[in-house]
Amino acid sequence: MHNGKESFEKVLDTVSRIETEVSRHMIGQREIIRQVIMCILAGGNVLLEGMPGLGKTRLVNILGKVMGLEFSRIQFTPDLMPADVTGTSIVDRKESGEGMFRFQPGPIFSNIVLADEINRATPKTQSAMLQAMQERTVTVANTTYKLPAPFFVLATQNPIEMEGTYPLPEAQMDRFLFKLNVPSPDFNELKEIILLTTTNREETVETVTNADEILQIQRVSKEIPIAEPVLDYAIRLVMATRPDHEASPEPVKKYVRYGSSPRGAQAVISTARIRALLSGRYNVSFEDIQTVVYPSLRHRIFVNFDAVSEDITSDMIIDGITKDVKTYQ
Amino acid sequence: MDKKYILKALRPLKIKIYLHKAIKILLSALLVSGFISLILVIVSRFAVIPFVRHKMFMITVTGFFMALFVSLYFIPSRKQLIMTADSLGLKERVITAWYLIDDDSEIAALQRQDTKRVLENTKLTAAYKMSIEKSLYILAICFITTAFLLTFIPGRVFNETRIRESLIQQMKEHEKLIEEEINSQKQKSPDISDEQLSQLKEALEKLKEEFKKSESEEDALKALAQMENLIEKLKVQDPLNDLKTLESILSDSPLTKDLAEALKNDHEEALQEALEQLAEELENEEKAKEFTEMLNQAAMNMSDNSMLADALLNLASTAGSESISRNELAQRLMEIVQQTEENASGQQDFKKALADVSEALEKARRSITAVVQRIASNNAGKKTGQSEGNNGSNQGKGGQQPGSGRKIQKGAGSENRSESQGGSQSGNESGSNQQSAGAGAGAGEGTTSIDMGYNEGDLPGRGRAPGERKEEEYKKIYVPERLGGEGDETNLPGRKLDSGSSTYSEADGAPVKKGAMVPYREVLSKYREEAVQTMERQDIPIGMKELVKSYFSTLD
Numbered sequence: 049m050h051n052g053k054e055s056f057e058k059v060l061d062t063v064s065r066i067e068t069e070v071s072r073h074m075i076g077q078r079e080i081i082r083q084v085i086m087c088i089l090a091g092g093n094v095l096l097e098g099m100p101g102l103g104k105t106r107l108v109n110i111l112g113k114v115m116g117l118e119f120s121r122i123q124f125t126p127d128l129m130p131a132d133v134t135g136t137s138i139v140d141r142k143e144s145g146e147g148m149f150r151f152q153p154g155p156i157f158s159n160i161v162l163a164d165e166i167n168r169a170t171p172k173t174q175s176a177m178l179q180a181m182q183e184r185t186v187t188v189a190n191t192t193y194k195l196p197a198p199f200f201v202l203a204t205q206n207p208i209e210m211e212g213t214y215p216l217p218e219a220q221m222d223r224f225l226f227k228l229n230v231p232s233p234d235f236n237e238l239k240e241i242i243l244l245t246t247t248n249r250e251e252t253v254e255t256v257t258n259a260d261e262i263l264q265i266q267r268v269s270k271e272i273p274i275a276e277p278v279l280d281y282a283i284r285l286v287m288a289t290r291p292d293h294e295a296s297p298e299p300v301k302k303y304v305r306y307g308s309s310p311r312g313a314q315a316v317i318s319t320a321r322i323r324a325l326l327s328g329r330y331n332v333s334f335e336d337i338q339t340v341v342y343p344s345l346r347h348r349i350f351v352n353f354d355a356v357s358e359d360i361t362s363d364m365i366i367d368g369i370t371k372d373v374k375t376y377q
Numbered sequence: 378m379d380k381k382y383i384l385k386a387l388r389p390l391k392i393k394i395y396l397h398k399a400i401k402i403l404l405s406a407l408l409v410s411g412f413i414s415l416i417l418v419i420v421s422r423f424a425v426i427p428f429v430r431h432k433m434f435m436i437t438v439t440g441f442f443m444a445l446f447v448s449l450y451f452i453p454s455r456k457q458l459i460m461t462a463d464s465l466g467l468k469e470r471v472i473t474a475w476y477l478i479d480d481d482s483e484i485a486a487l488q489r490q491d492t493k494r495v496l497e498n499t500k501l502t503a504a505y506k507m508s509i510e511k512s513l514y515i516l517a518i519c520f521i522t523t524a525f526l527l528t529f530i531p532g533r534v535f536n537e538t539r540i541r542e543s544l545i546q547q548m549k550e551h552e553k554l555i556e557e558e559i560n561s562q563k564q565k566s567p568d569i570s571d572e573q574l575s576q577l578k579e580a581l582e583k584l585k586e587e588f589k590k591s592e593s594e595e596d597a598l599k600a601l602a603q604m605e606n607l608i609e610k611l612k613v614q615d616p617l618n619d620l621k622t623l624e625s626i627l628s629d630s631p632l633t634k635d636l637a638e639a640l641k642n643d644h645e646e647a648l649q650e651a652l653e654q655l656a657e658e659l660e661n662e663e664k665a666k667e668f669t670e671m672l673n674q675a676a677m678n679m680s681d682n683s684m685l686a687d688a689l690l691n692l693a694s695t696a697g698s699e700s701i702s703r704n705e706l707a708q709r710l711m712e713i714v715q716q717t718e719e720n721a722s723g724q725q726d727f728k729k730a731l732a733d734v735s736e737a738l739e740k741a742r743r744s745i746t747a748v749v750q751r752i753a754s755n756n757a758g759k760k761t762g763q764s765e766g767n768n769g770s771n772q773g774k775g776g777q778q779p780g781s782g783r784k785i786q787k788g789a790g791s792e793n794r795s796e797s798q799g800g801s802q803s804g805n806e807s808g809s810n811q812q813s814a815g816a817g818a819g820a821g822e823g824t825t826s827i828d829m830g831y832n833e834g835d836l837p838g839r840g841r842a843p844g845e846r847k848e849e850e851y852k853k854i855y856v857p858e859r860l861g862g863e864g865d866e867t868n869l870p871g872r873k874l875d876s877g878s879s880t881y882s883e884a885d886g887a888p889v890k891k892g893a894m895v896p897y898r899e900v901l902s903k904y905r906e907e908a909v910q911t912m913e914r915q916d917i918p919i920g921m922k923e924l925v926k927s928y929f930s931t932l933d
Contacts, residue, residue: 056487271484275473330488331473333463376460 056330059268063089063326065256069114073253074107075244076237083228083343084111084202086322088160091266092225092315093181093201095166095216095347102230103241104204108162116258117159118196122177124169126212130176134186135193151188156180159196159259163203167213177201178220198262218306218350225315227347265325272321274332281375282320282337286313288369289349297372299365303355308348315344334375342366378489380478383471383496384455390465390501391458397507399448404513406444410437411520418524422532427541430528437521465504470495540594543748548588548597551741556581558737559730566726570719572684573611573727577734580607594745601742605735612731616721619685620714626675632664633671640714652707659703668706669696684720688713897932905929 063085070081080096084107087094096104105121112119122133135154141147155161156177163177180186181201186193203224205216221227233241244251288296290307300307320336327336342363349362414433421429453461463469474492477485532538559577562569587600620640628637636655639647659665672693679686692709695701701709720727908929912922 056484271482273473273477273480273484273488275469275476277472278469327468329468329470330484330491331468331470333468333470335468376456 055264056268059265060325060328062257062261063265063322064328066114067326069254069256070107070110073110073251074103075240076233077103077107077230080228080230081107082326083226086319086326086340087226087343088115088198088200089262089265089269089322089325090225090315090318091198091200092318093203093223095221095224095227096202096204096230097207097227098204098230099208099232100206102232104202104230105162105164108160108202110253112160113253114256115160115262116255117198117262119160119162120155120158121162121164122155123164124166124173126168126170126214128169128173130173131188133173133177134180134188137189149189151191151193153193154186156186157193157195159198159200161199161201163201165206166203167205167215169214171214171217174214174216174220177203178223182223196259198259198266221347222309222311224347225319226343228343229346269318269321269325272324272330272332274317274321277376278332278334278337279317280377281334281373282316282341283313284373284377285337285341285369286310286316286345288373289345289365295373297368299360299368303351303358303360304349304365305352306350308345312345312348315348316340319344338370341370378474378478378493380475382493383459383475386496387458387462387471387501390462390505391453393502393505393507394453394458394461395448395451397505397509398451398453399445400507400509401513402448402451403441403444404509404517406440406447407437407517408513408520410440411517411524414524415520415527418527421534421538422527423534425534425537425541427538427545429538430525433521433524433528461505462501465501466499467492467495540748541592544591544594544597544745547741547745547748548591551737551744552581552585552588555584555734555737555741558733562726562730562733565733566730568726569730570716570727572716573720573730576611577730580604580611580734583607597745598742601738601745605738608731608735608738612728614683614724616683616685616717616724619679619683620717620721622678623675623685623689623714626671626678630667630671632658632667648711652711655710656704656707659706665696665703669693672696685713685717688716901929901932 067082067085070085071078074081084094084096088111098104108121109119111117122128131154133154133156135152135157137149138152139147140150166174166177169177180195184195184197184199186195206213284295286308287293288307289300289304289312290296291301291304293300293307296304296307316337317332319340320332323336323340324330324332345366346362349365351360351362351365354360355365414436417426417432417436418429420426426432459471459475462471470488470492474489477488559574559581562577563574581604584600584604587603588597591597591600624637624640627633627640633651633655636648636651639651655668659668672689676683676686676689676693679689692706692713695709696706908925912925
């Protein structure tokens with residue numbers, strides 16, 4: 049594909065319009081919106097953590113419409129089976145009486161999938177979901193089905209209700225590009241939400257792009273250059289999350305059980321590129337890295353018991369790392 | 378856009394960054410200089426440190442230039458420059474463009490264009506803020522100002538410092554004058570040989586070295602005396618007489634008889650022939666030995682400090698070591714003789730030059746002594762005025778209590794004396810008035826050891842009339858012969874007043890002339906002998922005799 053100046057400018061324009069249109073229909077949560085868009089454009093999956101009723105489903109719905117993508121929602125419950133997610137083969141009987149198996153696709157066969165309260169499902173169902181997320185394929189009855197492109201999963205989980213839940217294992221957490229903590233709206237935002245949602249006002253969401261353009265943006269974003277010192281900085285940040293690394297700051301050595309995997313570094317770089325694109329720049333900056341490092345690494349840093357007992361969160365650890373690691377060495 | 382374009386666009390920023398760093402370094406240097414100056418000034422209040430203000434200035438100037446020099450090492454590198462530019466809102470555009478400079482891809486070109494656009498639209502110099510900590514320069518100014526102001530407040534060693542400063546100034550001034558005098562001698566007296574002139578210059582260099590080491594007036598006078606001694610040594614040299622001595626010694630031996638004859642007649646051809654003949658003769662080892670002995674003997678018979686004697690001794694030792702050919706030996710002798718003749722011809726002029734230099738040295742000696750005396754008497758005058766004024770008021774109270782004694786340390790200058798007398802009179806007048814009202818208990822007692830016995834005013838009821846005084850000249854205190862040396866006698870000028878006070882000057886620099894300083898070993902035996910003889914002649918307790926004997930044995 050030839051990526052001329054016009055195509056880059058078109059990409060910049062599309063990205064900007066997506067953000068504007070989604071923000072028009074979502075009150076507040078600007079940073080969350082931006083980060084979700086960044087994650088989608090980078091081709092990754094998002095884990096949204098927040099209380100119910102914060103507009104997570106609405107966000108996914110609007111995103112689907114704005115991007116012109118097919119959207120589906122799966123409510124995870126303990127009795128949800130993998131087939132309920134992936135789909136299953138059913139007997140399709142013809143008029144002649146002849147019967148044959150036909151694959152009935154599950155809700156996962158969609159461009160954007162909202163996996164609501166993913167931690168309520170059993171590990172077996174979670175695995176089926178996470179396999180699809182990682183490989184972008186579903187295998188049913190020895191037949192592999194490719195998921196539509198682009199494909200994104202936006203999973204949510206409730207941080208406070210832990211009873212009857214199956215927390216996602218570390219390995220599976222790693223498959224989410226971002227983990228976002230959805231904050232509660234402030235007074236003004238809440239007021240606007242009420243005014244917008246409790247009236248008869250009809251809202252028309254404009255579709256500003258389509259699947260092809262999204263795929264093009266994904267391709268273009270990978271070409272955004274990154275200077276060697278900036279790349280080095282990102283790598284040093286990721287390496288500093290490991291307690292066994294000699295250059296790690298003291299809090300990491302004290303409170304971190306496991307640091308980020310290389311997938312964390314990939315997440316940082318790919319989303320930093322998108323952020324640069326969203327900012328209308330053709331290069332990645334230190335600021336991009338410093339911004340994306342939180343959602344990219346917070347679910348990849350596993351703190352130990354000491355940290356839990358002292359209320360030390362992974363975000364605090366990342367704070368320490370960004371302060372400790374110098375941009376230029 | 379290429380690297381040159383980037384660097385050109387960043388040049389104003391580079392200059393501003395450098396200026397910022399340079400200012401910071403300069404301020405730091407100023408702070409350090411100020412601190413050092415302050416310490417110096419504080420120390421100078423307790424220890425003699427001459428020219429403190431000048432030193433302060435030099436410290437500050439040195440700090441300034443060092444800071445300038447150091448700041449050269451802080452010219453921002455390309456990396457620093459690019460980093461700073463990016464941090465001023467360019468968001469790593471420059472560093473990325475720098476890395477992509479050779480990349481021909483579409484995105485790299487777009488990135489460069491974007492960087493160029495941002496560089497053109499951003500005023501980097503305005504965005505770069507030159508923040509300097511106020512406390513840094515306020516502290517620097519405080520240090521320097523405090524140090525400077527402190528130099529105007531007299532400290533404990535203020536007078537000593539002034540004396541040292543005057544002394545150094547005088548030394549420098551006279552060093553220059555003596556140097557000029559020596560340098561002008563070649564024009565004044567063209568017959569002076571280069572060797573003679575170099576002897577004078579050597580003496581001057583020695584004087585300079587000694588002046589540098591001098592810490593007191595005594596040291597300075599010693600240095601001058603040393604040079605005077607050197608000049609005296611040069612004066613007593615007589616090359617003509619030395620040549621005659623050489624001729625006489627040479628004529629005693631058949632080996633060098635012809636040479637002596639040629640020297641006597643000052644016949645050049647004959648001299649050349651004689652030298653050639655001598656060279657041949659010297660091939661014989663016995664004769665060479667005889668010749669070396671002859672040279673030594675001639676040197677021994679010459680006057681002290683003779684240049685010819687030194688040259689002959691040197692030649693003799695060279696001949697003895699056989700590192701010189703016989704022809705060369707004869708040739709060297711010829712050169713020595715010629716040099717001596719040349720010196721002899723300019724001897725008159727040289728002596729005149731020596732006299733001029735001596736005169737310059739004498740002037741220097743007088744100036745140095747005068748300066749120290751002037752400052753000392755200034756201080757003494759002030760003290761006397763104050764002290765006598767106090768005395769007067771004490772006398773006023775003297776109806777009840779005796780007048781407090783005075784202790785005047787120094788003061789000899791005529792100007793100062795009059796100042797002190799004035800103070801004294803007014804003080805005494807008031808004292809007299811008070812005395813008439815009550816019973817005066819007498820004027821003060823002389824309390825210096827020198828003044829003991831002159832306290833006539835301590836008779837009860839005898840008030841001292843203003844201006845009344847008893848004066849007595851001090852005796853000679855330095856008789857060089859006593860120390861076995863030669864030189865001028867030194868008097869101690871001063872007066873003793875009837876009140877018991879006195880003005881006098883210290884006999885600065887007296888025992889430093891030639892012969893004044895005699896190693897005690899040279900006189901010890903003579904003094905011991907005299908002591909023993911005296912003890913035999915006079916009735917002295919045995920215990921005391923033993924004490925004297927043990928004193929001399931200790932010196933042994």
